[in-house]
Each structure stands twice: as structure tokens, then as C-alpha cells.
Amino acid sequence: MAGTGVQQERKWSIIGPGIVVAATGVGAGDLVATLVAGSNYNYTLLWAVIAGTVFKIVLVEGAGRYSLATGRTIFQGWRSLGRWTTWYFGPYIVIWGFVYGATAMLSSALPLATLLPWIPLQWWAVITGLIGFALVWWGKYPVVEKVMAVLVGIMFVTVVGAAIMTLPNLLDILAGLVPVLPEGGLITTLALAGGVGGTITLAAYGYWLREKGWSDATWMRVMRLDNAVAYVITGVFVIAMLIVGAELLFSASLAISAGDEGLLDLSTVLAERYGAVFGTVFLLGFWASSFSSLIGVWNGVSLMFADFLGTLRKLPEGDARMLGGGRYYRWYVLWLTFPPMLLVFMGRPIEVILAYGVLGSLFMPFLALTLLGLLNTDRTPREWRNRWHTNTLLAICALVFVVLGANELVKAVTGYVASVSGG
Template sequence: MTEVQAKADYSPPTARPAPGWRGRLSYLGPGLVLAATSVGAGDMITSISGASLYGMGLLWVAALGLSIKFVVTEAVGRHYIASGTTIVAGVRTVAAWLPHLLFVFFLVVALVYGAGLSSVAALAVSTLFPAIPVVPASIVIAILAAAIVLYGRYTAFEQTMKWFILLKFGLMVTLAGITLAHLDDWGGFVQSLRPTFPSGSLIDVVALIGGVGGTAGIAAYSYWVREKKWNTRDWVPIMRIDAATSYAIVFVFVIATTIVGTGFVYGTGRSIKGADGLAALSEPLGADLGSATRVLFLVTFFMVVTAALVGGFNALAYLLSDSLRTIRQVPEDAAGSYVSEKSWVFRGFVLLCLTSSIVLVFTGRPVALVLVYAAVGSLVLPILSATLLVLLNRKNVTVSLRNGLASNAILIAALAMFVVLAAVQIMESF
């Protein structure tokens, strides 16, 4: 029996999860962090833009995309439980140069991520309170996001992200409910529920499928699983429920956002392009439903982006710390000096994200920064999918934790889809 097999097969009594559904649900956490991190302004723009053309008809596209990302996320968590190593450490066993490439990708994303998202969040604040300038608001938001990540350990961070989940998803569902209560054309709304295949290129469909859910957050899922000490085979069912809950919540968010888009954009000829267009949607909402609904929409917009900013800072600090540890070949048992929320390396990368955010926000080009982040971030998912296909088919992984036929088939499909999506994203950005 190999070391990996022995680790997967051995489960200390104190490490076993409590039996029953209530016990299992009490452990949920990393998936909620992932959901809060993954859903940002881009998901709102994608959902509302799709609704402006097709109403509710593209929900099947979102469901398919989230299902594929669930399989990738589950594989990330399963790899950690099977091997006791994070995905970045696993990447090095596939090719020694890959951690260097990932480090460059993560570093580029880290340099532009905070400035882009804090500027978008500040846009919501400035729209709500015109007297507040965007740049100072962006800086304050970035500082608050970094402070949340730097404060305390994972438990405190997870609790904070749960509050973000409750607020931003609750607010969006409330907006959807208000929209339905004031809907005039129920016939058109019901008709738009029929699944639609967008006219044009298959590439557009692939782009829509990949346009919901996270990128770097998926790679960071193994760190959050590690913090929960889900390190034996007994935790696999909990991890799968956790990951499934994450994407179920995201899908509810997409449904709610699509309802809002269908109610106020579908058939009007208006389109949502970028964060500016998203903020502008608050005006017709306010005109039709009153100022309270306008405020509610802008607060939701702010919460969605801010939660993604906080989760992104945490995820990127983990990924950069672990990439550096892997490049320097620091042993796993000494990883605490690198890959820990209390380590100087982790904190240093959080401060790097913050400093870059403050510097770049003065460029006044938040949309361009988000496009750079999206383009570079899209390159992570093909590498991740290919790596998981290799790692989870090795014979040193215990049989029950290896990929099955379904997992391999979906990961292959995901790899092809993410390659196309990366090409489309890069072409659109540059």
C-alpha cells in the first residue's frame, strides 16, 4: 500500500464527521466561501445581458456551466483529500515549470484584481451618493477588504464570507421577488422560460457557459478544505455536499439576476455593457419601482463586488504563497511558514494586492483592469482541468478517489471548453 493509499484509507476516530444530514450540513463552509468569492459584477452583467436578448431562455446555459465547474471543484477537493497536497503542489509533479507559470498568472491577476473590483464597488457607492468620488471610495474599499483577510484566522474569514452570502444573495432574491410582483407581461415572461439556443456561433454559447462561477477561487478551494481539516476519505461526502451547495447557491443567484434582467431589460432594446451599464440599470429600476428599489439594487451591486474582492484577496494570497513555496521546494511539513493566514508570506501578498489596488486605481480605467484580470484568469482553468486529469488517474491514488469514467469525460469536456473560453476572452480583451 502506498503512502497516498494509506492516508486515504486511514481515518482517525476523532477526524470523522458527525453522522446524519444535520451533522453534515453543520460542516459546510469552503463552498460558501467559494460562492461568495466567485459571484461578482461579471456574473451580474452576463446574466442581465443574456436576459436582455433571451429572457429566461439561457438558464440552461448557466446550469450547464455551473455543473461543469462543480465537477472541477469536486476534483480539486478530492485531490487534496487523496494526497494531502494542494493543487499547486500537484501541478509540479506533472511538470516542474508549471508552478512558475501559475505564479506569473496569479501575480498578474493579483496586481490588477483589487484595483478593478474596488473601482467597480466604488462605482455603486458613487452612483448612490454622487458627492463621493470614485477614487477615494475605491481606496477605502480595498483597505477594508484587505483588513478582513488579514484579521484573524480562517474561521473568522469564513464567518465573514457567510454574512456576505446571506446579504448579497438575500438582497438579489428580494429584488427578483419585487420584480415578479410588478411584472406586467406575464405571458412574455413565461414564454421566455423556454430553453433557447443563441443564434450565431457555438463559441458564443461556450463563452456564456464559462461566464458564470469562479476561476482562481476554484483553484483556492483546496486551501479552504485544508483549513477545515477535511483530510481523510470520510470527509469526501461532506466535501461534495459543500461544493454542490456552492453552485446551487450561485445558480439561485443567476436565476434571481436573470429575473431582474428579464423584467426590466428584455424587449426594451437596452443592453448592459460593463459595470457602468450595470450601475445605470438602477435608474429605470427606480423609475418603475421607486427609490427604495434603486437603493436596494445598488447596495446589492456593492455587496456582490465587495464579497468577491475579499474572497479574491484571500484566494490569491494562498495561491501565490503556495506557488512560491512549491517553486522554492519548501517541504510540505514546513508549509505553515508560507501557506498560512498568519505567515509573513501570505500577509505580504495580501499587502501587495492592496498596494497595487491603491496605485492602479488612479489610472481611472477599472473596466480595462477587469478585462486584464478576466483574460489572464481564464488561462488558469485549462491548466487546472488538465492537471486534474493527470493527477486523479494515477495508480498511487486509492481506487475510490480516482476519477471515474464520468469525471474523466466531464473534465475532458471542461478542458476543451476552457481552452476555447480562454481564446475568446483574450481576443475580446486585447
């Protein structure tokens, strides 16, 4: 058994499921949040970015370890914790997919509509959605992995290139490694630590491992290296964006828009400072970060949905309807692509957005807490259960995400009250 693992390890390449989950998790919104943190606080919150990277390494490693050690999917593990997990996850994956579909298509369309404005934004959104649909419809994981590798390469050149061109102050960067909480910046700090790379897609890691063919504990060492390398690359992306915010925006007291539009503002600033060509190249990086998230969700979360539905219907393991390219997988790909196009053209109703915000804010503490339950009991073989340091980090993750979730819940409720009062 061990010999098999060694042979497999020799054949392993650096591009694996880790790069897929990391690229999916780092979207335009994550880059903007980090950019704004750099523009507001200089390098003060660099340590929080690094902490967030460590959090995600621990969470994704936990999901991967459970899958390899038990041969079970993460949803099967959740089911073993009680029916409440199904009652949470079912509504979440349906509502989240509907709203995220529109969000991902619009985010991918923004840089394209800026580069080629003669096609309206909404139609660019439809085009990107259809391209994503075509790429993942057959459920061929190797295609997804290769597309992701190309998109990550584009992101690396543009995002890291922008950071290098600002000629960062290395002493200031080192000072940012000291944990300091800026005045009035608690939620910003927690959001930065908690927002580095993914929500529901972290739980999809085990499904991508299965699609890759990494199916048992002999792949454990490879999985851990794959995950660590991927999230180090993620950390490089967000640190680079923090540098851009600190050197380009903080030093010049420039502000950018909230949301994905902030990257359009940044491309304008980069074009003015370094020339139109680099501004255009950065827009390609913006598109790569958004489109990689779209592709990853269209594939990974559809695999989760197929497992969810098949498990509920008590289908046998390996039933074609539960696999990539199977009937249930394709149902969710359709759900992600076509109904959200209505939101693209009609605007997103406030009730749907609020429901999405509430459910979405509670997913990360759900993942952290359920991993604590799965990886400390006989649901996982003793050899692969958590050590004390992993439990400590998972507990910190859960605490951070509970605070952030409560904050998002309060914002959603007050936003709803304000919308009703205003109406």
C-alpha cells in the same frame, strides 16, 4: 476512521468553504453578463446557466477531492505534472493579482460612490481595499467565513428579491431549459456556461478546506455536499439575474452598459419601476457581490501564493511562512492592496490589461486539464479517482474553456493591434 467522519459530519454546518468559493466567484461582472444574456435572448440561454453551474460543481469538487484524498495542495499536484505548470502559474498569479486588485476595489466602490457621491470613486476604492486588507491580514478563516455568510445573505435578498418582483412567466422559464443555440450566439452561450462563478478562486477551494479543518478523506462526503449546496445557491443568483434581464429589460427593449456599470443602470430601472428604496437596496446587493469577491481573493489567493512560494523554496510542510497570516501570505495581501491603488488613480495601462486578459483566459482550461491529469493517475488513490461521467464533464469543461480562451486571446491581440494603430 469512518466513525470519526460520521461524528465530524454531525457537527458540520451548512456554511463552509463552498459558500466562500462560490461567493468569491460570483462578482458584479458575472451578474451583468447574465443580465445582458436575459435582456438579449430572453430565457433562451437558461439551460447554459444551469450547465455552467454543473461545470463549476465538477471543477471545485475535483480540486477538493484531490486535496482531501492526497493531503496535498493543488499547487503541489500541479508541480507533479511538470515544471511547465510553475512557469505558467508564477507569472499568472503576479500579473493577475496586480490588475485584479484595482478591478475589485473599483467594482466595490461603484455602488458606494453612487449612494454617497460626495466621496470620489477612487477614494471609495481605496477605502474598500483597506477594509478588505484589515479583514484578511491576520489570515483568520472563521472571520472570512462569517463575513461571506452575511454578504451572501444580502445578495440573496436583493438579487432574488428583484427576480420575484418582476413576476416571471413560469412557462417561459421552463422553455429555457431546452438547449437551443441562438443565431450568432455561440460565444455568448459558451461564455455564460463558463462564467458562472470564478476562475483562479476555484482552485483555492482546497486551501479553504484546510483552513476549515477538513483535512482528509473522512470529510469527502461533507465536502461534496458543501460544494453542491454552494453552487446551487450560485445557480439561484444567476438564474434570478437572467429572469430580471428577461422580464425587466427584454420585454421593455431596454439596454444597459457593459461592465459593472450595468448594475448601476439596473438599479436606476428598479428605482423607477419599484421605488427609490428598492433601487437603493439593490445597490447594497451590488456592493455585496463585489466586496465578497474582494474578500475571498484577498484571503484565498494569498493562501495559494504562500503555498506556491513555500513549495518553490522547498520549505517543510506546515512552515509558518506558508500558512494563513504567515509572511508569504501577507506579502501577497500587500501586493493585492497597495500597488493596484496606482492603477485606481492613474488608469490601467493597456499592456497590463492585455497580459491579464491573455493569462486569465487560459486559467480555466489549465485547471480542467490538470485535474484530468491528477485525478486519473496514481497521483490520487484509486478509490478517489475520476469515474467516466466525471471525466466526460471535465473534458467538456476543458473544451468550452479552450474555445473561450482562444476567443479572448484573439480579442486581446486584435485589441493591441488596434491600440498601436490608433496611437
